Amino acid sequence: MTQHMMLQVQDLSKTFTLHTQGGATLPVFDGVNLAVGAGQCIALTGASGAGKSTLLRSLYANYRPSSGQVLVRHREAMVDLTGAEPRLQLEIRRETIGYVSQFLRVIPRIPAEGIVAEAAVAGGMDAAQALDAARALLRRLNLPERLWSVPPATFSGGEQQRVNIARGLIRSFPVLLLDEPTASLDAENRNVAVALIMEAKAKGAAIVAICHDETVRAEIADAVFDVSAFQVAA
Amino acid sequence: MSTLQPAGSGAQFHSIDGVYNFAYLDEQTKRMIRRALLKAVAIPGYQVPFGGREMPVAYGWGTGGMQVTASILGVDDVLKVIDQGADDTTNAVSIRRFFNRTAGVPVTEATTEATVIQTRHRIPEKTLREDQVIVYQVPMPEPLRKLEPRETETRKMHAFAEYGLMQVKLYEDISRHGEITTTYDYPVEVNARYMMAPSPIPKFDNPKMHAMPALQLFGAGREKRIYAIPPYTKVRSLDFNDYPFEPQQFEDPCALCDAKGVFLDEVILDDKGDHMFVCSDSDHCRDRRAEGHMGPRAREAAEKGYGADE
Amino acid sequence: MSDAPLLEAEGVSHTYAGGQVGCADVGFTLYPGEVLGIVGESGSGKSTLLSCLSGALPPSRGRVRFAVRGQGMQDVFKLSEPERRLLMRTDWGIVHQNPRDGLRMSVSAGGNVGERLMAVGARHYGDIRSEALDWLGRVEIDAERVDHLPRTFSGGMQQRTQIARILVSQPRLVFMDEPTGGLDVSVQARLLDLLRGLVRDLGVAAVVVTHDLAVVRLLSDRLMVMRQGRVVESGLTDQVLDDPQHPYSQLLVSSVLQA
Numbered sequence: 005m006t007q008h009m010m011l012q013v014q015d016l017s018k019t020f021t022l023h024t025q026g027g028a029t030l031p032v033f034d035g036v037n038l039a040v041g042a043g044q045c046i047a048l049t050g051a052s053g054a055g056k057s058t059l060l061r062s063l064y065a066n067y068r069p070s071s072g073q074v075l076v077r078h079r080e081a082m083v084d085l086t087g088a089e090p091r092l093q094l095e096i097r098r099e100t101i102g103y104v105s106q107f108l109r110v111i112p113r114i115p116a117e118g119i120v121a122e123a124a125v126a127g128g129m130d131a132a133q134a135l136d137a138a139r140a141l142l143r144r145l146n147l148p149e150r151l152w153s154v155p156p157a158t159f160s161g162g163e164q165q166r167v168n169i170a171r172g173l174i175r176s177f178p179v180l181l182l183d184e185p186t187a188s189l190d191a192e193n194r195n196v197a198v199a200l201i202m203e204a205k206a207k208g209a210a211i212v213a214i215c216h217d218e219t220v221r222a223e224i225a226d227a228v229f230d231v232s233a234f235q236v237a238a
Numbered sequence: 239m240s241t242l243q244p245a246g247s248g249a250q251f252h253s254i255d256g257v258y259n260f261a262y263l264d265e266q267t268k269r270m271i272r273r274a275l276l277k278a279v280a281i282p283g284y285q286v287p288f289g290g291r292e293m294p295v296a297y298g299w300g301t302g303g304m305q306v307t308a309s310i311l312g313v314d315d316v317l318k319v320i321d322q323g324a325d326d327t328t329n330a331v332s333i334r335r336f337f338n339r340t341a342g343v344p345v346t347e348a349t350t351e352a353t354v355i356q357t358r359h360r361i362p363e364k365t366l367r368e369d370q371v372i373v374y375q376v377p378m379p380e381p382l383r384k385l386e387p388r389e390t391e392t393r394k395m396h397a398f399a400e401y402g403l404m405q406v407k408l409y410e411d412i413s414r415h416g417e418i419t420t421t422y423d424y425p426v427e428v429n430a431r432y433m434m435a436p437s438p439i440p441k442f443d444n445p446k447m448h449a450m451p452a453l454q455l456f457g458a459g460r461e462k463r464i465y466a467i468p469p470y471t472k473v474r475s476l477d478f479n480d481y482p483f484e485p486q487q488f489e490d491p492c493a494l495c496d497a498k499g500v501f502l503d504e505v506i507l508d509d510k511g512d513h514m515f516v517c518s519d520s521d522h523c524r525d526r527r528a529e530g531h532m533g534p535r536a537r538e539a540a541e542k543g544y545g546a547d548e
Numbered sequence: 549m550s551d552a553p554l555l556e557a558e559g560v561s562h563t564y565a566g567g568q569v570g571c572a573d574v575g576f577t578l579y580p581g582e583v584l585g586i587v588g589e590s591g592s593g594k595s596t597l598l599s600c601l602s603g604a605l606p607p608s609r610g611r612v613r614f615a616v617r618g619q620g621m622q623d624v625f626k627l628s629e630p631e632r633r634l635l636m637r638t639d640w641g642i643v644h645q646n647p648r649d650g651l652r653m654s655v656s657a658g659g660n661v662g663e664r665l666m667a668v669g670a671r672h673y674g675d676i677r678s679e680a681l682d683w684l685g686r687v688e689i690d691a692e693r694v695d696h697l698p699r700t701f702s703g704g705m706q707q708r709t710q711i712a713r714i715l716v717s718q719p720r721l722v723f724m725d726e727p728t729g730g731l732d733v734s735v736q737a738r739l740l741d742l743l744r745g746l747v748r749d750l751g752v753a754a755v756v757v758t759h760d761l762a763v764v765r766l767l768s769d770r771l772m773v774m775r776q777g778r779v780v781e782s783g784l785t786d787q788v789l790d791d792p793q794h795p796y797s798q799l800l801v802s803s804v805l806q807a
């Protein structure tokens with residue numbers, strides 16, 4: 005591989021132990037190895053429940069893998085995200101890994117443009133500039149201007165998802181994790197989202213995406229990674 | 239008024255009726271109070287607790303001041319008692335009588351003649367001397383009390399000189415009234431250390447406390463606290479840079495003695511609202527008139543041929 | 549990562565007279581600007597721990613160290629009482645569950661906020677007042693209420709006044725004990741959102757004790773789950789809430805709807 009290595013998953017496994025269900029264990033995947041280079045996009049595939057989201061969340065240290073490592077290039081060095089101190093995990097999220105979740109987690113009282121701008125401010129942009137960038141992005145995603153100053157709690161699924169995409173893509177994260185970024189979008193907005201993702205790739209982002217939509221997948225992904233192949237027989 | 243002669247004399251003095259010890263308090267109690275006084279003098283502005291005794295008057299009538307006076311009074315002393323600047327109010331008269339009877343010391347209304355001056359609400363206008371002691375009657379010794387009711391907490395505030403809260407009180411004054419409206423019992427900082435309630439004297443008198451040649455003693459009967467300002471001690475009235483401390487100012491002079499820069503009381507002359515401002519320190523006023531000074535009212539009266547103060 | 553720690557707890561334990569365990573063997577390191585949430589059922593030792601951390605209750609064992617300005621890490625309980633009290637008025641702040649414990653009810657809102665400035669020697673009324681106004685504005689209290697007594701305020705306003713009173717001294721560390729307890733849900737949301745904004749803008753570190761998982765989800769970067777005085781699990785807030793490992797954490801998370 006000639007590309008600059010950004011993300012390297014080594015022998016990763018995840019098993020949930022459900023203590024509230026009498027300690028039942030729920031193995032999801034085992035022995036996952038995956039490498040993603042700069043400017044590359046890998047699409048995770050597999051049936052519903054195969055563990056795509058679980059894997060993606062593990063790459064963000066949102067879920068804690070049972071074993072294995074997630075190495076990420078952070079400040080020029082490969083760092084083990086899984087075993088890192090909380091402080092370093094936070095720093096990696098702040099600087100290196102962006103994550104667009106399947107659903108927007110709304111924050112009470114913060115307007116759509118504020119949610120998007122906040123992400124840019126967290127990356128060091130000044131507030132006024134961030135707000136301009138946020139508005140430009142929301143405009144591009146065809147979110148009606150009257151909604152910009154409204155907290156997204158009352159938005160439709162597609163509107164919320166556009167806010168979510170804008171929030172994740174307003175900065176140029178070196179590593180991007182996308183969970184169904186286009187699922188609830190109409191054709192026009194799907195195209196905008198795809199264009200944004202392609203721009204991120206062009207800037208060198210290493211991307212791992214879950215996306216059921218085969219046309220979108222074909223457009224953005226350089227390779228697919230079937231999570232089902234790592235499922236543990238129950 | 240001339241000095242009253244003692245009813246008895248000499249160190250073996252016993253009170254007139256032979257029932258009470260000299261100056262009422264027993265020697266044991268006086269020694270205890272004197273120890274508290276010594277400590278108070280050693281730590282200017284610091285409130286020293288003492289085991290107060292019951293006095294034959296109710297709290298609020300100067301029992302704290304009386305206990306201090308009783309403990310420092312000697313047979314050679316000459317006592318003056320004032321209340322709001324006057325020697326002839328009920329309170330002043332009865333305290334004076336009390337000591338005249340129980341200690342037999344001479345009493346006086348003349349500030350210059352007195353060696354011990356017990357006061358409620360004023361400091362005499364005449365600068366006090368090194369050989370004089372002024373004893374203040376204190377109703378509430380804790381300047382922080384109104385804002386911090388917990389005694390344990392105010393004690394720590396004093397111990398660690400945490401006095402921001404006192405400033406809050408002045409802040410509240412200005413925010414509510416546009417100026418510092420505290421005019422009595424205006425808090426002071428003593429010797430650049432302890433925050434102190436000067437007792438309800440007008441803030442007009444605050445500057446007199448600073449570097450006063452006389453020893454200043456404070457007694458709070460109900461709260462059982464004694465504190466002191468030794469002679470020539472720094473006393474600073476609290477304020478803000480943009481709202482500096484300002485004592486009351488009176489435009490006109492005393493209507494009777496023409497004194498300027500003294501604290502004046504308003505006297506209502508008739509039911510038509512005629513009034514005049516005269517010295518609150520009646521001894522001072524009398525002296526000045528005796529020296530021939532004449533205020534506008536006095537002059538008017540003299541021209542008409544009768545005395546204005548009669 | 550070059551920043552030095554701000555607060556360090558090591559093996560902090562407190563046993564009450566009578567043998568009741570308040571907290572046991574709690575350790576963590578807090579860095580400038582970080583918000584640490586502490587959750588657990590009532591009686592799990594959250595408030596005991598908070599008292600130990602904030603210098604109010606000497607732990608029976610263990611130590612708490614704080615990066616005192618110009619002095620480096622200092623054992624909080626080896627500071628002299630005046631030094632500790634000075635910290636309380638300057639670099640630390642406590643947001644009490646009951647605003648009555650954190651406000652002077654007989655002093656105006658402006659006076660409450662200005663007190664910390666005066667405590668460190670501010671003696672210019674105009675400056676103190678304009679700072680108080682500024683801070684009341686930041687916590688969304690109308691300028692015209694500046695001279696009103698907090699007892700004429702709603703619970704939410706009192707809580708916000710309490711926060712302004714603390715933040716005015718630009719503390720580096722704020723302890724919050726159930727900051728939204730006792731407030732209506734809508735008022736809670738507003739307060740939380742305000743706290744979140746302030747904490748972010750000012751870069752102040754905080755330790756937030758609550759039994760409300762929504763509060764920590766919104767405010768804290770990191771989370772500790774306590775049970776019977778012990779920390780049973782800790783990690784990034786979303787880790788602990790989304791993928792809880794310990795049986796008790798799982799129970800806690802599963803017993804609330806959508807935190």
Ligand SMILES: Nc1ncnc2c1ncn2[C@@H]1O[C@H](COP(=O)(O)OP(=O)(O)OP(=O)(O)O)[C@@H](O)[C@H]1O
Pocket residue numbers: 020030032050051052053054055056057058059790791
């Ligand atoms: N936090 C959790 N606690 C316990 N079990 C979980 C948790 N998250 C996921 N699981 C379980 O792990 C398995 C994989 O779920 P996951 O959400 O990763 O699937 P997916 O491939 O993303 O599915 P879909 O395509 O439906 O989104 C499922 O059995 C799910 O119930």
Ligand SMILES: [Mg+2]
Pocket residue numbers: 056057058
């Ligand atoms: Mg999924």
Ligand SMILES: [Zn+2]
Pocket residue numbers: 492493494495496497516517522523524526
């Ligand atoms: Zn006169």
